[in-house]
Amino acid sequence: MRLYKCLSKDKTSKHTSNTSTLKDIKKTKKEQEWLKENKEAINGQNERITKYGCFSDAYRRF
Secondary structure: OHHHHHHHHHHHHHHHHHHHHHHHHHHHHHHHHHHHHOHHHHHHHHHHHHHHOOOOHHHOOO
């Protein structure tokens, strides 16, 4: 009886692990899509910061 319970728990943990992996894959795919969709805006912002600096540069103490 104990062995059966251990095996049942093991199957549950494998299912949970597979579900977590699928969620991670979907999350990664969504992140990649978001980056692709917003690449132009991100690059534009990075160029602006490089050219003009950050708005808080004058107030930084480090």
